Amino acid sequence: MKKTMDENVLKENFLELNKIYLNSGIPLETLERVVKKKSTTIYWFSLVISAAILLISILYEYDILNSVRYILIYAKGVRCIVPNNYFVWEATRQISNCSFCINVSSPIILHNASKEEFLPYAYSSKPIVIKNAFNHWPAMKVFDFNFFKDLYYNNEEAYRSVDEECQFLHFKSDFTSLRDVFSMHKDRISNKPGKKSWYVGWGNCHPQILNKMRQYYPKPHFLPEDCEMPSKEYVFMGYGAGATMHLDFISRLMWQAQIKGEKMWHVRPAPECEQLCKNLSFSVDPGDAVLLDTRVWYHGTTIIPGQFSLSIQSEYG
Ligand SMILES: O=C(O)CCC(=O)C(=O)O
Ligand SMILES: [Fe+2]
Numbered sequence: 001m002k003k004t005m006d007e008n009v010l011k012e013n014f015l016e017l018n019k020i021y022l023n024s025g026i027p028l029e030t031l032e033r034v035v036k037k038k039s040t041t042i043y044w045f046s047l048v049i050s051a052a053i054l055l056i057s058i059l060y061e062y063d064i065l066n067s068v069r070y071i072l073i074y075a076k077g078v079r080c081i082v083p084n085n086y087f088v089w090e091a092t093r094q095i096s097n098c099s100f101c102i103n104v105s106s107p108i109i110l111h112n113a114s115k116e117e118f119l120p121y122a123y124s125s126k127p128i129v130i131k132n133a134f135n136h137w138p139a140m141k142v143f144d145f146n147f148f149k150d151l152y153y154n155n156e157e158a159y160r161s162v163d164e165e166c167q168f169l170h171f172k173s174d175f176t177s178l179r180d181v182f183s184m185h186k187d188r189i190s191n192k193p194g195k196k197s198w199y200v201g202w203g204n205c206h207p208q209i210l211n212k213m214r215q216y217y218p219k220p221h222f223l224p225e226d227c228e229m230p231s232k233e234y235v236f237m238g239y240g241a242g243a244t245m246h247l248d249f250i251s252r253l254m255w256q257a258q259i260k261g262e263k264m265w266h267v268r269p270a271p272e273c274e275q276l277c278k279n280l281s282f283s284v285d286p287g288d289a290v291l292l293d294t295r296v297w298y299h300g301t302t303i304i305p306g307q308f309s310l311s312i313q314s315e316y317g
Pocket of ligand 1: 236242243248254256294299300301311313
């Protein structure tokens with residue numbers, strides 16, 4: 001019934017339009033020209049959109065976007081914007097099937113788990129907190145802002161490695177490199193009232209730096225014996241707003257050691273899983289381990305007001 005009515009309305013409108021055209025005296029060639037021009041625009045628009053979709057699919061399939069990202073990182077001047085280009089990463093990420101987050105309403109909490117106790121969870125994508133996992137690490141007593149400042153002191157090659165091979169993440173802070181962080185005024189370092197709060201993260205992949213850091217902690221004892229680990233460890237430190245919400249485009253699962261301060265983790269499923277899964281928030285204390293598949297869970301952090309947070313992070317798989 002509805003269809004017949006719609007068809008009648010359409011027919012009436014068409015006849016009316018036809019009448020208006022005939023009364024206007026506009027020649028047929030003019031009408032043809034106008035219609036052709038319109039459809040040519042639509043044709044080019046569709047062609048450009050299809051080509052863009054095809055190009056993104058090819059770049060994604062062959063991992064060319066990632067290669068371009070790395071080429072740009074090496075190209076002088078562009079590295080500040082490109083490593084944090086979450087827009088490109090977001091536009092090319094795979095749509096999730098949500099199995100990793102269904103029925104997850106809080107992290108799995110383990111207590112100083114051994115290798116055997118951790119093994120059943122080791123390769124799952126469920127968020128895990130291991131309480132008091134790192135209390136025995138010398139790093140718990142030794143690592144602070146000045147430890148890392150001294151580690152990089154006068155080591156131009158090490159600074160260059162952060163800029164060119166590792167990665168510097170400034171989040172909401174106004175720094176452009178690790179050098180800026182270590183030349184901060186002492187009042188800002190300790191977040192004195194009236195000083196701008198700051199939070200940063202950076203990759204340490206210079207062999208000399210990494211060797212010195214690793215004198216204060218071993219490979220996390222609960223990780224599987226045969227798991228692969230990269231030659232890079234990150235440090236995240238600072239106050240307040242912490243890390244902004246993001247996904248990591250890395251090839252393995254993430255482990256993190258909370259060394260100083262109490263930190264809140266805010267973890268969300270991908271937008272396509274919002275109806276099926278929950279957002280989580282949980283806190284970690286010094287000595288705790290966090291294990292999270294940061295490739296599928298969006299994550300951000302905030303630091304408990306008045307506290308200085310410092311963590312070591314890397315990957316395993
Ligand atoms: O510790 C933080 O503040 C953020 C860490 C993070 O983004 C990560 O471990 O992937
Ligand atoms: Fe991350």
